[in-house]
Amino acid sequence: ATAQFLTPVLKESKFRETGVITPEEFVAAGDYLVHQCPTWQWTSGEESKMKSYLPREKQFLITRNVPCYRRCKHMEYVEENETIVEEDSEIGGWIDTHHNVQLGDTLGATAANDAPLSALQDQIVNISRDGPDGNTNNDDGDDDDDDEEAEDMEAFEESGLLDDDNATLVTKDSTELNASAIDGAAADGGILQTRTYDLHITYDKYYQTPRLWLFGYDEHRQPLKVEEMYEDFSQDHAKKTITMESHPHLLNSTMASVHPCRHAEVMKKIIQTVQDGGHELGVHVYLVIFLKFVQAVIPTIEYDYTRQFTM
Amino acid sequence: MDSSEVTLLQFAPFESRVDTGFWHKLGSYKLNVLKLDEDAQVIHGYYRNDNAEALSCGFNVDYEAFNSKLNQHPNHFYCTGHLFVKNTVETFKDCDKLELLNRAGIQLWEDIKSGRSIENPYLLTQFLALTFTDLKKYQYYYWFAFPVVKPVEDFRATPSKPIDSLLSNAQIESLLSEYVTVFKNLGMPFFLLKKIDGQSVKLGCLKEWGDFFDEVEIPTVVMCDPSTLHTNPGWPLRNLLILIGTHWKKSGDRVQIICLRDKTREGARSISHSITFTVFIPKILNKLQDIPAFIGWEKNKRQKLGPRMINLSSSLDPTKLSESAV
Numbered sequence: 001a002t003a004q005f006l007t008p009v010l011k012e013s014k015f016r017e018t019g020v021i022t023p024e025e026f027v028a029a030g031d032y033l034v035h036q037c038p039t040w041q042w043t044s045g046e047e048s049k050m051k052s053y054l055p056r057e058k059q060f061l062i063t064r065n066v067p068c069y070r071r072c073k074h075m076e077y078v079e080e081n082e083t084i085v086e087e088d089s090e091i092g093g094w095i096d097t098h099h100n101v102q103l104g105d106t107l108g109a110t111a112a113n114d115a116p117l118s119a120l121q122d123q124i125v126n127i128s129r130d131g132p133d134g135n136t137n138n139d140d141g142d143d144d145d146d147d148e149e150a151e152d153m154e155a156f157e158e159s160g161l162l163d164d165d166n167a168t169l170v171t172k173d174s175t176e177l178n179a180s181a182i183d184g185a186a187a188d189g190g191i192l193q194t195r196t197y198d199l200h201i202t203y204d205k206y207y208q209t210p211r212l213w214l215f216g217y218d219e220h221r222q223p224l225k226v227e228e229m230y231e232d233f234s235q236d237h238a239k240k241t242i243t244m245e246s247h248p249h250l251l252n253s254t255m256a257s258v259h260p261c262r263h264a265e266v267m268k269k270i271i272q273t274v275q276d277g278g279h280e281l282g283v284h285v286y287l288v289i290f291l292k293f294v295q296a297v298i299p300t301i302e303y304d305y306t307r308q309f310t311m
Numbered sequence: 312m313d314s315s316e317v318t319l320l321q322f323a324p325f326e327s328r329v330d331t332g333f334w335h336k337l338g339s340y341k342l343n344v345l346k347l348d349e350d351a352q353v354i355h356g357y358y359r360n361d362n363a364e365a366l367s368c369g370f371n372v373d374y375e376a377f378n379s380k381l382n383q384h385p386n387h388f389y390c391t392g393h394l395f396v397k398n399t400v401e402t403f404k405d406c407d408k409l410e411l412l413n414r415a416g417i418q419l420w421e422d423i424k425s426g427r428s429i430e431n432p433y434l435l436t437q438f439l440a441l442t443f444t445d446l447k448k449y450q451y452y453y454w455f456a457f458p459v460v461k462p463v464e465d466f467r468a469t470p471s472k473p474i475d476s477l478l479s480n481a482q483i484e485s486l487l488s489e490y491v492t493v494f495k496n497l498g499m500p501f502f503l504l505k506k507i508d509g510q511s512v513k514l515g516c517l518k519e520w521g522d523f524f525d526e527v528e529i530p531t532v533v534m535c536d537p538s539t540l541h542t543n544p545g546w547p548l549r550n551l552l553i554l555i556g557t558h559w560k561k562s563g564d565r566v567q568i569i570c571l572r573d574k575t576r577e578g579a580r581s582i583s584h585s586i587t588f589t590v591f592i593p594k595i596l597n598k599l600q601d602i603p604a605f606i607g608w609e610k611n612k613r614q615k616l617g618p619r620m621i622n623l624s625s626s627l628d629p630t631k632l633s634e635s636a637v
Binding site for chain 1: 330339373466580608623
């Protein structure tokens with residue numbers, strides 16, 4: 001019923017044939033997402049960067065403080081992975097069981113190999129130039145900086161501000177806990193200091209698809225470095241499909257983004273599959289499906305989306 | 312009630328979560344508007360009561376903090392804060408934090424005593440943001456405070472219980488629909504609750520207390536709770552209890568608190584993971600004319616009272632950006 005209410009009548013809609021959507025369809029799909037998953041919300045962004053083809057209050061979608069409890073490599077190398085995938089497919093239904101591999105491959109296909117597109121694309125940044133092995137060296141360097149900063153910050157600490165308050169709960173530091181303790185703390189209802197991400201979905205006018213943006217914070221609210229964010233992107237996709245670019249609705253803001261050059265193609269395949277199965281896919285579920293398939297890129301970032309939708 | 316059940320009540324402190332967009336805004340605001348002005352500026356922040364499991368009580372300040380007209384997002388509980396932008400790292404370090412906090416605290420205490428915070432409950436949850444921006448190095452020093460009155464006695468309560476120990480499923484549904492329709496649009500963080508019958512509940516504003524709780528021995532008060540802990544409520548409850556203890560209840564009286572937590576899964580909204588406590592109102596002052604003590608500076612990542620620093624050179628510095636671009 002909600003879907004009918006939110007879905008506009010679109011004369012020029014091409015999304016079934018091409019996988020692309022119009023700004024009006026983006027707004028309709030965004031309204032549906034916000035209704036289904038209220039952690040997502042519309043926002044207007046910078047006044048000076050308003051896009052005239054979108055409503056003022058609905059320029060892009062944002063969800064903040066999305067937990068990312070563990071790194072991708074833990075999923076990829078730990079036996080547990082099997083269960084996670086199975087659990088997901090039980091709930092997630094058709095995409096995981098039948099199409100995950102195929103979708104993943106399509107999404108991961110390097111844009112640079114695509115000759116007609118590559119000339120038009122923004123520069124693709126290989127966000128881990130040194131590869132996973134090179135990270136160790138990077139980290140060592142970073143740690144030194146961090147230590148220096150930490151020492152500097154200690155010099156700012158103060159006494160005499162009544163920190164002996166009985167009624168203030170003391171927060172534990174999850175970086176000192178191992179993975180099982182993290183699960184334990186979550187189950188017991190303890191506070192976890194964990195990585196978090198802010199996710200944005202903008203409308204990409206060139207590709208006529210949604211575009212996902214990510215900004216990560218570490219356990220202490222420091223912005224993650226590019227190399228650190230790489231740990232939260234699936235290794236199959238990260239090097240090829242994630243680019244660092246300036247945000248279309250914010251000032252001076254460079255963020256990681258899942259490059260949209262393949263989105264329409266993937267969406268078209270999904271829509272085709274659904275239609276082959278005898279179902280009609282309404283454009284309002286476009287973003288729900290979109291979020292489902294970009295999860296292949298960011299499997300450990302636990303953002304909210306509706307796993308089940310009727311087709 | 313078995314008195315051995317009653318234990319110390321501890322509140323999960325707010326954790327400041329500053330959007331990088333805020334720092335971009337602050338940088339240009341300092342250059343173009345503030346210049347060398349170190350006086351307090353009014354900004355806005357907010358918290359939510361639908362935080363992801365096991366996350367700390369986030370208090371958000373984002374690029375909209377400077378806007379006078381805020382977008383009324385339905386899940387945001389807005390708060391007013393005072394921003395101080397220091398010109399040098401020395402003045403940031405040397406300024407008297409206790410004095411800053413006490414000044415905010417005295418205003419808070421005035422608002423509680425005068426009843427202004429009964430009319431405007433968001434006044435109970437204010438914040439301070441002390442900052443220094445090193446624009447050349449893309450480094451931003453900051454220290455938040457969430458001032459609360461420190462009573463002379465500990466807060467005490469019975470252990471937390473799930474909300475369904477207090478309300479029937481039908482009453483929980485009734486609470487949810489009342490909350491959604493009547494109160495959520497107003498962004499009101501606290502309200503009063505009365506059971507009508509086994510099926511439904513009635514909600515009221517703080518200012519209706521007297522008539523609403525006529526003849527009720529243990530009133531039930533609902534707080535929209537940013538905490539996700541099964542055992543502890545979030546920071547906003549502290550000053551609410553002080554307000555209750557100042558106007559309607561005396562020390563040792565009991566109040567039933569519902570920590571209202573909201574979540575939506577698969578398109579279905581639920582508050583059934585909310586928790587409830589019986590709280591004992593503490594003695595707030597030794598003598599009526601006393602001014603209470605105030606606390607609230609946020610701890611740093613070492614759990615010491617100290618500021619934090621954020622380094623945005625990797626996402627802002629043009630030279631670093633060109634390094635990471637292949």
